[in-house]
Amino acid sequence: MNKTGSTCTVTPSGGKDDSAAVMDAFKQCGKDGNIEITEGNFNIGKVMDVLNLQNCAISIRGKLTWSDDIQYWLRNSISVTYAGRSTAWRLGGNNFSIRGHGQALFDGNGQKWYDQNRNNSNQNGRPISLTLWQAKNVFVDGIIWRQPQFWHTFIAHSQNITMTNLDMNATSNSQWSTVNTDGTDTWNSKDVFIANWTVTCGDDCISIKGNSTNIYVKNVTCHESGAMCIGSLGNPSTTPDYVDNVLFEDITAIHSSNAAWIKTYPGVGHVHNVTFRNIKFTDVNQPIYVSPCIYSYSNCDASRLKIRDITWENITGTSRYNVAAGIHCSGAAPCENLRFSGIDIKPKNGGQAQFLCSGFDKEKSGLGCTGTCPGNWPQQLKGNH
Template identity: 80%
Template sequence: MLLTWSLITLLAVPALAGMNKTGTLCTVTPSGSKDDSGFIMDAFKQCGQNGQIEITEGDFTIAKVMDVLNLKNCDISIRGKLTWNDDINYWTKNSIGVTYAQRSTAFRLGGDTFSIRGHGQALFFGNGQKWYDVNKNGSNMAGRPISLTLWKAKNVFIDGITWRQPQFWHTFVAYSENVTMTNLDMNATSTSQWNTVNTDGFDSWNSKDITIKNWVVKCGDDCISIKGNSSNIYVKNVTCYESGAACIGSLGNNAIEYVDNVLFEDFTAIHSSNAAWIKTYPGQGHVRNVTFRNFYFQDVNQPIYISPCIYSYSNCDASRLKISDITWENVTGTSRYNVAAGIYCSKGAPCTGLKFKDINIKPKNGGTAKVLCSNMNSDSGLSCTGTCPSGWKQQLSGNA
């Protein structure tokens, strides 16, 4: 009887937590320890090429950087909650550099042909409040890590992941191509006196052939930002709260950079800084063939905005970064103040081929919206009500 009971007890013991491999499938279950990153990294090592990785339901703690650049023909399934711990001292010293503006990341993936499916269950929790409080409204704290970076990644599909309280940017795509990211839910919200600051939803750089569909983003900066040397980008059905919505830039800072062939469509922006806009440094390069189509917004500071001298708001006319063939079509909503558009193009490289159709922007408190334009083509279809001063600011604090 004792032997039988012992056998039953043995059979009832669950599989060991951590990482288990069966054939080409690696399954990671919560260990209950202070760090599950080693188990996840082991799964990437053993099943990251021509295999499958299952990160099951449950709570996982991530206490170390995860860097995997050799994925190949791998399907990754995540159903659990991944929490990055709040050891700021560790992360600032160990986050992985990603070159752009001295940024770094906590989680970097690269390789050829892989997918990450969250099934609407995966949750990435960054313990961001700790970062927001330590950062104290600063913008670029050294070592503050991007949540997820695709780096030299090709043929990638990401779907069904939720982010809450990211440390910094939610996602960054660099040196990558043929990337599709769908059904993502992002939210950075501070509960203290300090703002989230620079918690972008998405940034691309040196990448091409990217599709973004069905996103909901609440963040403290650009919602979807297309940065230098990006081309062939399609963004559809995105709702942005408290953010910069759809943005080209910034680019051209100490480098010749370009952005080509971008379509944003079916966008909603609620209580945001901007809606459909372009920002560059006074540099060299070009922005060409960009369309903002079917935009609806409420209470947006400056819905349509172009600046060739972002942040410093000086030396604007020295810019040789050409902005051309940009279309705004079916853009409707309310501006926070009495400016619908502030467009200042460099005298050194005036904007050409700007086109506007079906623009209906009204100040939320009534009255007529101003449309300020300088150094752009006169056949744009936009009825300018005045000139835009050089160095026009991105954010207004009242009526112009």
Template identity: 75%
Template sequence: MLSRFFTVAVVMAVQVIAGMTKNGTRCTVTPSGSNDDSGFIMDAFKQCGQNGQIDIVEGDYTIAKVMDVLNLKNCDISIRGKLTWTTDVNYWTKNSIGVTYSQRSTAFRLGGDNFSLRGYGKALFFGNGQTWYDVNKNGSNMAGRPISLTLWKAQNVFIDGITWRQPQFWHTFVAYSQNVTMTNLDMSAVSNSQWNTVNTDGFDSWNSKDITIKNWSVTCGDDCISIKGNSSNVYVKNVTCHESGAAVIGSLGNPTTVPDYVDNVLFEDFTAIHSSNAAWIKTYPGVGHVKNVTFRNFVFQDVNQPIYISPCIYSYRNCDASKLKISDITWENITGTSRYNVAAGIYCSKSTPCTGLKFKGIDIKPKNGGSAKVLCSNMNSDSGLGCTGTCPAGWVQQLSGNA
């Protein structure tokens, strides 16, 4: 009888402490042991998301529903547990939240004013991405495939100390936001099947400004850090990119009739390992401009095409029609090995040539020896880059051998 009473008491105690509890302005979430903890987390956001504290303590949490919170205010959120998103592709493709950009959507969206999201090096976002990589079969933009974390109409935000593994799609997306700092983040998308981790970007910004990124490690199947349209005042420092596009401006200019602008971006202290590109700009043949961008202190190994500019990305057609002006771009202290014999492929639109390009301390050598080619077209002649030949129109982003 005593043993039975003890068992019942333990079960009741577990029920009491599991889920969400509120004490004043502090909400504490603990693992429920159920097949969905998202409701408890959303309840914490609802009750303590304004002028409060939310603690998601250590343990394993299952996320089976979309989490969307856009009214955070003066709130500190700490996550020390592992959040695992379910593999219910049918649910996510039907219910993920649209974020406007290129028909993308997200599984977790936060917005508001003056809030923090801290992982203390313990938070783990596990997206069960292998399911998505296999379903997509090297496809890119499956409708409803969700971005892991989106900041939407957020301002005065601090994010720190979170680890991602196997995200469903992009790791992070920042849109319509201002004054965002994201530090000490660790991201990785790696497939264990025949299908690749296509379009698993580390970071993308869009219609946002005053962004700081520091101390990131990213392994992904696409762009590592990508600055997209209408982004300005972005500072990115101390990032290591594996198997990715490293530091990129773009893609911009799509739709081709809607202006896209990028201003005042500094990438510095980058390491790129076995990546597709290192320091580059890609646009569609659209309208707008890219101005005042610096790539500084890049070290890389085995990068397909380290320096690259294209005004007609992906289609590689209609390149000279682009009115999207690229100007005042600096590459400084760019050192490493290229996969093939091309260090730079720069093609600017004939109708809108690149101006104010500057190169200092460029030292790129083919990993298999020989001399590196530097191909340039329709750019200023006083750039400081020792061009060895012209770059053909429609020069591709990925090379498959020596030029």
């Protein structure tokens, strides 16, 4: 690492662990400075935690490869509180940018993680690639992810975040699936703008979790994913979760599990003012889905987490089976003001699309419900209804 004035330049060591040099650059130039990570191959063998960035411009043109020392990461990855999750790299502070110029490549050595996880669910210590934590006024642009360890990104306790032109891909090359390699999740954050992403992942493409406000997602293409998702929310059931003012717009989902959906546990809080607009998809298992009892499929009508003022507008494409929508709202807190227009979903193998509805005013919704939706309706279908 070389410092000239207020600029710190990091060049590859040629095979050694470069994380100390990167951290040195953050320490010396993270305030009122510039950090340049040049072209070349960088090895990242240690956690990187920087929470005091201030008026800093970060430029990355190289490839950063995280080590496959799984035991190290399980022991040392940094807690991000949410659901016992942790991260390999945490950045926070005020007024900073990370520009990848379409060259920066983050390689998480994810195949090692997918294979050792053997299709099991979340593993404590399995790290999120990059977390924005207590970050304010941040711009992230032009970064490529390949084979992340876990979620690609996480936005937590942050405000005024813009993330554009990102390319993410988690694809397993073995018998074991990637399991929970979300594109991004927001939590306890507000004023987030996401645009021009291409994501291939094994779970939610964009997931809006508890206490997220003013989120705008535009022009995102999702492959093999859950596409646009509110949730999960409401766990633990005693802690209120709120989601307000979310717009998903101009989204494409290809061969995915869901497209435009809301999932909560039987909890408390609310989901208010969410719009899914101009969502196009091909071969999606269950495009529109709402559940108050995700995963357990029990106690569904006891949830007091209110879902209201939700709009699905111009939702078009092909469903894998004949169910286009499965919507069950809690009996204890029926959904209010669900609105549908421009819904054109056709089963890819022909037949009549089914729209299953329970727990909201069907007559005023504009959906044209064809039947009722049980509380234990599954998130993923295995055939026609």
